[in-house]
Amino acid sequence: MAEAESLAVTRRWLPEALMTLAVWGSALLVAGIFLWLLGDLLWRGAGHLSWSFLFSSPLNAGRAGGIAPILVSTLLILGVAVAAAVPLGLATAVLLAEFLSSHSRFGRLVGLSLDVLAGVPSIVFGLFGNAFFSIFLGLGFSILSGGLTLACMVLPILVRTAEAALRAVPDDWRLAGAALGLSRTAALRHILLPAASSGLVAGLLLGVGRAMAETAALIFTSGYVDRMPSSLFDSGRALSVHIYDLSMNVAGGDGNAYASALVLIGLLILINGTSLWLAEHWLNRRILTP
Amino acid sequence: MTQAFDRHTLFFPETDGEAYTLGPLQSGPLCCVPEPLIRVTNLSVSYGNHPALKDVTLDIYRGCITALIGPSGCGKTSFLSVLNRLTDMIPGCRVEGGIRIGGQDILAPRLDVSALRREVSMIFQKPNPFPLSIRRNIEMPLREHGMKKRADLDEKLERVLTDVGLWAEVKDRLDKPALALSGGQQQRLCIARALALEPSVLLMDEPCSALDPLSSGVVEDLIGRLKGRYTVVIVTHNLAQARRIANYAAFFWLRERVGTLVEFGQCRQIFEAPAHDLTAAYVNGARG
Numbered sequence: 001m002a003e004a005e006s007l008a009v010t011r012r013w014l015p016e017a018l019m020t021l022a023v024w025g026s027a028l029l030v031a032g033i034f035l036w037l038l039g040d041l042l043w044r045g046a047g048h049l050s051w052s053f054l055f056s057s058p059l060n061a062g063r064a065g066g067i068a069p070i071l072v073s074t075l076l077i078l079g080v081a082v083a084a085a086v087p088l089g090l091a092t093a094v095l096l097a098e099f100l101s102s103h104s105r106f107g108r109l110v111g112l113s114l115d116v117l118a119g120v121p122s123i124v125f126g127l128f129g130n131a132f133f134s135i136f137l138g139l140g141f142s143i144l145s146g147g148l149t150l151a152c153m154v155l156p157i158l159v160r161t162a163e164a165a166l167r168a169v170p171d172d173w174r175l176a177g178a179a180l181g182l183s184r185t186a187a188l189r190h191i192l193l194p195a196a197s198s199g200l201v202a203g204l205l206l207g208v209g210r211a212m213a214e215t216a217a218l219i220f221t222s223g224y225v226d227r228m229p230s231s232l233f234d235s236g237r238a239l240s241v242h243i244y245d246l247s248m249n250v251a252g253g254d255g256n257a258y259a260s261a262l263v264l265i266g267l268l269i270l271i272n273g274t275s276l277w278l279a280e281h282w283l284n285r286r287i288l289t290p
Numbered sequence: 291m292t293q294a295f296d297r298h299t300l301f302f303p304e305t306d307g308e309a310y311t312l313g314p315l316q317s318g319p320l321c322c323v324p325e326p327l328i329r330v331t332n333l334s335v336s337y338g339n340h341p342a343l344k345d346v347t348l349d350i351y352r353g354c355i356t357a358l359i360g361p362s363g364c365g366k367t368s369f370l371s372v373l374n375r376l377t378d379m380i381p382g383c384r385v386e387g388g389i390r391i392g393g394q395d396i397l398a399p400r401l402d403v404s405a406l407r408r409e410v411s412m413i414f415q416k417p418n419p420f421p422l423s424i425r426r427n428i429e430m431p432l433r434e435h436g437m438k439k440r441a442d443l444d445e446k447l448e449r450v451l452t453d454v455g456l457w458a459e460v461k462d463r464l465d466k467p468a469l470a471l472s473g474g475q476q477q478r479l480c481i482a483r484a485l486a487l488e489p490s491v492l493l494m495d496e497p498c499s500a501l502d503p504l505s506s507g508v509v510e511d512l513i514g515r516l517k518g519r520y521t522v523v524i525v526t527h528n529l530a531q532a533r534r535i536a537n538y539a540a541f542f543w544l545r546e547r548v549g550t551l552v553e554f555g556q557c558r559q560i561f562e563a564p565a566h567d568l569t570a571a572y573v574n575g576a577r578g
Contacts, residue, residue: 136441172418176480178379179414180431180487181407191420287421288467289462 038161041265053259059102061250062242067260068146069228073143073236074212074267076229077222080147081154081211086204088151089158094188096159097166106111111160116154125153134221141235153217154207160199161206165199166192201279205272212268239264243259327352327521328373328491328500335368337380342368345551346387348540355513357532357557360542360572365549366525367543370493373523374410375403408435410491411484416500417476419483420470426459427468427479428486435487450482454512472561478512492516494524498531510535529573533561533575534565541569 053064059065092110100107129149139145169192177187193200215238223235224245238246243260246253326349331437335343343365350356352562358366368377369524375396377383389396396406419427428447436441446573447464451457456478468479477497498506514535516522526532532539539560543552553566564570 103381172414172416173420175376175379175412175414175417176420178376179374179403179407179412180483181433182431183404186434190422190434195421243371286423288423289421289469 021184023076031052034147038265041258041262044255045260045262048255048259049262054263056231058242058256059226061227061253062246062256063250063252066255067239067256067263070237070239070242070260071263073222073229076143076232076236077147077150077218077238078211079210080144080232081150081191081203082136082208084148084151084156085158089155089207090162090200092155092159093162093166097163098184098188098192114156115161117152118160122214123216125149125222128152129217130220139233141223141225142233143222143229143236144232146218146236147218147232149221150211150214153214154211154244157210158203162196162200162207165196166201168199169195190286196278197287201275205275207272208275209268212264212271213240214238215244215276217242233274239267292424299414316488318508325352327392328416328523329388329390330369331388331391333334333369333372333385333388335365335372335377336384338382348550348551348554350521351538352521353518354537355517355524355535356538356540357536358523358525358540358542359527359529359532360549360552361544362527363549364542366542367495368549370495370523373491374407374412375401376407376412378403378494408487409489410493411487411489412513413477413480413484413494413497415496417473417480419471419476419479421467421469422546423465424468424471424479425464428483431483432486446486450486451479453485454478454482454483455508474501474507475507477501477505477509481509489520491521491523494522496525496527499527529561529575532560538540541572542564543568 052072054066055068055283056066057069058067096110097108103208109187115198126149129145129152133145133148135140135141137145139148172190173195174187177191182190218238218241222238224240224241225235226237226242227234239260246257246260316431326352330346330348330350333343333346334341339550346365358369360366371377372385373389373391373396377385385397385543387397391406391410394399396410420430421472422430423426425447428450429443432443437446453461456475459475460466460479468476471479476489476498481492481497497513498509503511510531513522513524517535517537524536526531536557539557540554540557541552541560541564542549544550553560553569555565557564560569561573568577
């Protein structure tokens with residue numbers, strides 16, 4: 001018995017070890033790349049970071065001063081994008097996952113167009129946003145046109161992830177709901193959406209991440225004016241645009257570019273953390289699994 | 291077998307809520323008042339181009355337990371889900387024929403399906419409590435159907451959980467997850483959830499087959515106690531169970547790959563003196 005066991009162990013030892021090495025190695029590599037990037041940013045940018053950097057206006061084309069108006073513009077653009085994309089995206093996902101069968105022609109058409117949209121380069125979204133929101137709708141270079149352009153851009157991600165999250169909810173609960181005479185709205189509100197909430201939030205975070213990182217689509221729509229915006233119809237410079245401008249067009253702006261990048265990453269981590277916490281404690285507070 | 295029956299308990303009392311509270315285990319009469327509640331005529335069900343059930347005509351009697359027996363895939367579950375129009379949820383499903391429940395045509399296109407499903411409730415093979423607390427599993431559907439008062443909800447909760455014999459087991463953890471209960475407890479919770487809406491018919495699709503023998507026994511006893519108060523239609527592969535609890539039995543079989551009803555009659559007759567050779571072979575374990 002003992003002999004048989006030891007034989008089995010020796011024979012399986014090598015592939016097991018290789019597999020373990022590959023899995024751990026890949027994970028460490030991924031983590032390593034992120035840490036390296038973060039370390040580099042910290043190394044070069046942390047020195048420029050201070051409270052006054054966050055709360056003052058840029059001076060001398062961004063070489064000096066801070067990023068207060070840029071931070072405000074970024075959050076406003078993001079707010080517009082999320083406010084426009086989330087209801088639209090959620091409604092579309094509900095239609096696709098709950099009301100249309102996966103074979104329906106219309107559903108497949110919508111899905112296909114979303115997949116094509118997801119693959120369109122952001123510069124094309126920028127041109128579209130410029131032509132449609134800025135010129136055709138007359139919104140000009142404004143936070144509103146920038147936000148709406150971003151909304152179009154993240155919509156495919158939102159819809160596809162939300163649809164997948166809803167489809168992952170077991171059919172048992174839909175049947176149970178129907179058998180109790182619950183309306184579809186009630187089932188969605190009480191069971192399906194809360195049960196899918198962690199997937200929905202994950203999709204939202206992917207979308208927010210993509211929106212925060214976006215530069216090309218914003219240059220043509222929200223513009224790059226670095227004054228403090230006084231309304232959504234003002235042009236506003238997003239953080240990503242600011243980083244791009246400092247590192248490409250402004251000699252001697254590198255330090256502040258690194259600091260701004262650090263702020264951008266910090267903001268993303270903050271938003272991720274808050275959303276996950278909200279999902280855990282608020283969205284699905286009534287969903288109880290053992 | 292005793293023929294004595296108490297009309298008061300067997301007839302459906304008017305729905306004042308109280309009337310649905312289960313009493314002690316009934317020493318059941320062989321059959322109840324032979325009054326059909328559900329009349330099915332020439333029912334056919336097909337999915338896309340594939341017919342699943344053909345030409346079924348059958349009466350289901352008020353307050354009795356009717357067992358549907360037969361091999362897998364012979365249309366028993368289809369038959370069951372047509373009775374509360376859950377088949378509406380399956381794309382491409384076509385239903386022909388007539389079903390009247392209490393005189394009302396339930397296949398009418400403009401029927402209020404939600405009201406029908408409150409009246410004709412369904413229990414599934416796999417227990418499917420919502421991922422909510424035990425309390426909210428019962429309360430949420432009640433609230434959706436308009437019961438808002440805290441006191442009413444609490445009273446209802448205790449009553450239905452007592453009816454399914456779960457109150458003593460869960461009364462101290464009503465706000466704990468329903469999914470943490472054992473399989474048998476989950477199934478009884480599902481039955482309680484259905485009873486809370488005061489249905490008159492309970493459809494059960496192999497309610498015990500996903501449970502261990504002990505829980506299965508508990509659930510079976512519970513179903514037996516529903517006799518007289520509710521009209522129960524139960525699909526089961528467990529012939530001994532059908533024999534123990536049912537008043538009537540319907541035997542389905544696959545003919546040319548389409549489910550058909552072979553024989554319907556009092557449970558005792560189906561098992562002891564079947565009129566059809568196929569039934570005899572099946573109930574004696576020779577086929578199926």
